[in-house]
Amino acid sequence: MSRWQLIGIVATCTLSMILNIANSTAVAIALPTIGRDINIPEYRLQWVVSAYSLSSGCLLLFFGRIADLYGRKLCFNLGIIFMAVFALGCGFAQDEITIDILRGLQGIGGAACIPAAIGILAHAFPPSKARSVAFATFGAGAPVGGAIGSLIGGVLTQLTRPTWRSTFFFTAGLGGLCLIGSFLTIPKDHPSQEADRRIDWLGAFLVTAALTLIIFVLSDGTIAPQGWRTPYIIALIIIGVVFLGLYIAWQYYLERIQDSGRGDASRWTPPPLMRISIWGRDHGRLAVMLCIAFLEWCGFLSWQFWAQLYYQNYENYTPVLTMVRFIPMFITGVLCNVVVALVVGRIPGVILIVFGTALTSVASLLFANIIPSATYWAFGFPAAVVSVFGADFVFSSGTLFVAKVCLPHEQSVGGALFQTLTQLGTSFGLAISTIVYNSTLSKASLQRGVVVNINGTNAPRSAQLVAYKDAMWTGFAFGIAGSVLAAIFLRNIGIIGHRKGPKPDSTSETTALDGSGAPGTSETHSEKRREGQEPHT
Known part of the structure; x- marks a missing residue:
């Protein structure tokens, strides 16, 4: 491919990440306006955001496998179409149920296009400095998407006649632009060369059902009629955990069958949706990286969520004034x-990850000690600057590491696994911090002689401040946990990126055929054996 085509591929994939993130941040900043316009109580507003995360997070593994088998460009394009079409639908929604359902359907598009984009980049760029630049640019799509979503979303919500509906029309337009870029730059798909292209439908059902139930419980447990003691909440979390256990056992069984060479003996034993052994790649460091991504997104999204609510509901700022206070975060992210x-091919990855996760936790620490009467430059500005270090360093380093240790025909599945853990981290972090917020708000209000209502709207301001601070302490704990995990288990991870492309080696094969039959992105076999990555044959 020509240099301009490669640049176009990076730009298109990055735009898909921008679109995916903007679909969340643009809606998040418009939540108070949406609630007032179509009468959604504040305690149920999170579902306008969570519905998107629910469907996109639960279907990532399934669509990652589909992309590897049947074409990454096809999966990418279908995902973009889903996001654009249902964004238009959300713009015309008139009630809470409609917008929640449409947001869930829109999330299917994110689940389809992001793993495919990671696979497209991994296939287009073999291990080299160019791959590091491509993945870093793709990672930059997250803060840029956050900036575009918050900046444009805040302006459109406050200054246009359709208010919050304009944000959905805007993201639909971004989707159309991304689709045009895909048709012009991404090469056509080639048939997969895997001998067995069957889909593990049972595994897809088990993992989708399990993640759906778990994320639903995490999102709804705090607002259920009796909270976490509500009977259906208890039942669903038990069923979700059981389904997840069955999925893991089923994948392990299928992997053993495939490795024994008896995979074709029965129509009921297709290749696994996700090989369990993938977690053990590079001596288990991939599993550690995935756990760090989970914890980082727990802390980062918790800080972002509660900081927005603090500005709008406690300080009573407009959406535009709130958006302005997050501008340093987006600039720093880029x-x-x-x-x-510049440095991923020069310094050990553990330095980036420990340094980044620690700085993200500092943002929560600043808000946990915030003084409302103090100037924005004392707490808000430094928190916005340091908040994104962890998310950006972990995302770029993590996706590069996944591409490095996964085999060519499972690049999209590896990327989907990474994205799934970040989505789960988002839901888990918001759920835990919401539990802390609600508990603190009730106790602090009761100490002041006020019994808060279900919406929390009658809580004293002093009690609200204490609750916001405790929620931020929760985010701080998540970030520190990620730093400690990285410092202990990733000490020998080495340099993740590459300064230059691999040199030819007469004693080892430097290329492998990926799922499309083209030169793949794997390391040399000698390198894989040295790092303990060579799969069982």
Whole structure:
């Protein structure tokens, strides 16, 4: 491919990440306006955001496998179409149920296009400095998407006649632009060369059902009629955990069958949706990286969620004034990915990850000690600057590491696994911090002689401040946990990126055929044996 086509591929994939993130941040900043316009109580507003995360997070593994088998460009395009079409639908929604359902359907598009985009980049760029730049640019799509979503979303919500509906029309337009870029730059798909292309439908059902139930419980447990003691909440979390256990056992069984060479003996034993052994790649460091991604998104999204509510509901700022206070976060996010592109091939990955996760936790620490009467430059500005270090360093380093240790025909599945853990982290972090917030709000209000209502709207301001601070302490704990995990288990991870492309080696094969039959992105076999990555044959 020509240099311009490669640049176009990176730009298109990055735009898909921008679109995916903007679909969340643009809606998040418009939540108070949406609630007032179509009468959604504040305690149920989170579902306008959570419905998107629910469907996109639960279907990532399934669509990652589909992309590897039947074409990454096809899966990518279908995902973009889903996001654009249902964004238009959300713009015309008139009630709470309609917008929640449409947001869930829109999330299917995110689940389809993001793993496919990671697979497209991994296939287009073999291990080299160009791959590091490509993945860092793709990672920069997250802060840029956050900036576009918050900036444009805040302006459109406050200054246009359709208010919040304009944000959905805007994201639909971004989807159309991304689709045009895909048709012009991404090469056509080639048939997969895997001998067995059957889909593990049972595994797809088990993992989708399990994640759906778990994420639903995490999102709804705090607002259920009796909270976490509500009977259906208890029942669903038990069923979700059981389904997840069955999925893991089923994948392990299928992997053993495939490795024994008896995979074709029965129509009921297709290749697994996700090989359990993938978690053990690079001596288990991939599993550690996935856990760190989970914890990082727990802390980062908790800080972002509660900071927005603090500005709008406690300080009573408008959406535009709230958006302005997050501008340093978006600028820093882009700069962080530039730094990753420059240094990921020169310094050990553990330094980036420990440094980044620690700084993200500092943002929560600042808000946990915030003084409302103090100037924005004392707490808000430094928190916005340091908040994105962890998310950007972990995302760029993590996706590069996944591409490095996964085999060519499972690049999209590996990317989907990484994205799934970040989505789960988002839901888990918001659920735990919401539990802390609600509990603190009730206790602090009761100490002041006020019994808060279900919406929490009658809570004293002093009690609200204490609750916001405790929620931020929760986010701080998540970030520190990620830093400690990285410092202990990723000490020998080495350099993740590459300064230059691999040199030819007469004693080892430097290329492998990926799922499309083209030169793949795997390391040399000698490198894989040295790092303990060579799969069982």
